[in-house]
Amino acid sequence: MATLENIVHHPFFLPILYGVVLVLVLPLLIGYLVLLERKIMADMQARLGPMRVGPHGLLQPLADGVKLMLKEDITPTEADRWIFWVAPIVTFTAGMTALAAVPFGPGFQVADLNVGLLFVVAVSALGIFGIVLGGWASNSHYSLLGALRSAAQIVSYEVAGGMALVSGLLLGGSLSLRRLVEAQHGEGAWFVFLAPVGFFIYFVASVAETNRAPFDLPEAESELVAGFMTEYSGFRWVIFMMAETANMIVVASVATVLFLGGWLRPFASTRELDFLDYLPPLLFLVLAAYCFWRTPKQPVGIQKGVMALFALICLGLAGAEGWALTLPADSALRAAIHGGFWFLLKVFLYLYSFYWIRFTFPRYRFDQLMRLGWQFLIPVAIVHVLAIGSALLLRQRAGWGLWPAMGLATLVTLLVAAWLAGGKERPAYLPSEPGG
Amino acid sequence: MMDLVIFYVLAGIAVVGAVLTVTRRNAVHSAVFLITALMATAGIFLQLRAEFLSVVQIILYVGGIMVLFVFVVMLVNLDVALRQVQFNRQKWVAGIVVLGLAAQIVFILTIGRTQDPGVLGVPPTPADQLSPNTEKIGMRLFENYMLPFEIASILLLVAMIGAVIMGKRRI
Amino acid sequence: MLSTGHYVLLSLALFTIGVIGVLTRRNVIIILMSIELILNAVNINLVAFSRHLGQVDGQIFAIFVITAAAAEAAIGLGIIIAFFRNRPTVLADEMDMLKW
């Protein structure tokens, strides 16, 4: 008889539970990430951003969601109907599936695969099919150009990004995401400090892979209107947008796991700094206090209510983080709750830098983008992999310390990078003769 | 039991995808179904405890080769091609091949199994022999198959140069 | 219980479909796709026997097959692009010139 006990202990129970939570929470999370992006953008551009729906626009994601779902869904007459229909779903599914293998905390993932990192990279790369097919099926020149650009761009930068990941993998010695984090705990240093160049290359490549500015050429609004999404509207467009954000979370998570120490607290192996454990509850407490302080200042009763609700949510989170502190230090639950906090914090910081560069830089041109990828990032990444491999050999065979070996590897890579970047600026292409 | 269900679902997807691949009129549709079939195959690799190969299949086959295919199909997409006759008159050749293969299946299923089972007669080894999969493949690849590995890389290099030359407008 | 025979049969089915595709289709791109299907069927076979015998050699051969498939696709599609520039057709039986 299938009692509750049996169900809970079934091997599929936890994965399915995580899956359901992911599917339910993610759209909301993505909505708030978009709100966050708009708020950060507004702050950098000397304006306020969404302020109307809810206090400080806190309900804007819900309003947007309702509006977009009720919007008319237009399929162009000449479009290839079922591919047009299936394309956003492919992209979204790929992003969600990749998220399944990401460990948000110790033991807090759907599946710890032996080939976890490769799996995440492989599956998130499948999203490109949705983009390419969607662009093709729209039967519009803008969409097609966007799709072609996207395909070329993602495939190119995957090489550089993959190479950068290899430099981290060499240090970690495993493909399992969980063991990569544990390796960083063992070394006592996040890999971003050991292989800063690798992290930088991955950062640039991840911006390009997720089609974010300054590499947002596939959807460059000033050139291709909206690129592959030009003909999409309503809910299908939302799915594309959600997939884009989900992909950003995926690349941020991969970077967090591989370079930023995953769910580890800063200085996780330094016992003297254990007071950092009190940071999460304190942070949420401060947030809650701020929300409470703002509550009476809201003009309308319902806005007061919403603000108070957010204050209560923050208070609840502070309570949860604080309660976890009362558990014994080696408790799995405590590790999961605090690990989740640090992991998400790092992901948000990574995403923040995405936003930051988006609002600062102009957009690359396509040939410049390709040149940057193939003529700079990929050679540097390859040299970096070789340098790190040699440094590890030095460490194993010649008994060098970790830091000198890695410092040497970084230095060598930087020299090569400087040599590559310092070469004479060639024109990317020669404009053909007028009238030709 | 679970294994069997998973296998039949994946195999069904693969076979249906394959059939649709060779019968669709529009090459883009064919590519989509081929991707489906290849993904199902990746699932079957996973079931066979070949995790690394499964991911390689997704990265290389689906994420690399098929992107190339879709790309080229989009470049040479012709409305004219859709309206032309899709099949040539080699149906009888295909028929003979199918018959030959059917005969082989019958042979394997009946005579082969009873008379000389070969490796199939040996009971399958336990699954944990193959794990940790990535490490095993890595060790074997770089210890026993170093030369083929290098030859394969040269093959890829040659293919890359060839493709670039082919794609260039003026040689 | 699942026997290796299941996988071999699946492989055979995919192989046959691929062969039929190669022999009957006129569109070169679909012919190339059918070839990919055939190579894929071979891979299933290799991996199934690798599992059966408990040795990874079969998987390594599958990796080599995928490498060959990548090379074949790159060259094949390159030829198609180069040909298409000169004669806008993708039908195999119209590609009957030795030079142009």
Next chain:
Amino acid sequence: MADTRTPSFPGVQTTILGADEIILNMGPQHPSTHGVLRVKLRMDGERIVASECIIGYLHRGVEKIAEHRSYQQFAPYVDRMDYVAAVSNGLGYCEAVEKLLGVEAPPRASVVRTILTELQRIASHLLWLGTHALDIGALTPVFYCFREREEILKIFEKYCGARLTTHAFRIGGLQYETYDGFEHDVARFCQDFATKIDEYERLLTENRIWVGRTKGVGVLTAQDAIDLGVTGPVLRASGVEWDIRKAFPYAAYDQYEFKIPTGPNGDTYDRYLVRMEEMRQSRHICLQAIENIPAGPILAKVGKVLKPPPGEVYHSIEAPKGELGYYVVSDGTIQPYRVRVRPPSFINLQAFDRMVRGHLVADVVAVIGTIDIVLGEVDR
């Protein structure tokens, strides 16, 4: 039979599309064609083989309307041509009619006109900078530019009550006396603006991506520019030192000291630098003018009904976008017999095809931005 799918492009030999060629229609509804410009691009992949500008979507027959309005009645219409530089348009028209009438605006009016026109030049260049940067993908400068433009528009609003289509001047002088604190407002704006313009330059001038996107893009040689009749910053960036404010001084420009910035290469980057420097120079002129605004009447003696003697006159000024000329023919009645406008955007747009050929789609956007067109003026 001509294939309808393959339109002919001026200067391109074949009408048959190659295997990799497509025709892309940009506009009239497109985020970065600055209004309702329609550009038909014939592209080899993403490279432009030929281009054709199709205009007229905003044609309102401004010149024809002039023939049925009295001279004063027509003055507000010119504001609607280059609506981001309405003050300059008004100045050109008023001075043209004044020339026809043989009157001259009093000194106070001339100085105030100069100040307002230079402020308008800054406002127009700010709008150009913001949208140009936005086209090239920098999302942020546009908001900073609008922040400063807002200050200028506030001065306009305080002066004449309107922000965009100001109708600030009147034939023979000014419409209104300046308000109390006008000098103070302008001086304060000019002081603040010096640091603001450095802020924009910090965001863009040295930025590798910006330089990569603009340097060598849309090159127009000096000879080409002169042949095509291009004027304004586009001409000056090609290295031709030509500015009507210096060549044929009007309003009060002969009293002030300012430089004409020029660029060496005539590419988009040079045009960017030239316009940035022009904003600095405009600020400089404003500061000089604000020092000493002569007292006196603001309106010359012109009758209630304007009846210029029969004759014709051409008068041009240096509008923010280039030479803005008015050719007015009078037949002695209260309505002009003919008014013909030489709009700088329209003439500059002719250089478009020369500038984009051989470049990529992304450069088309940069070139449209750098010409700084306003479709209201192109189509009139």
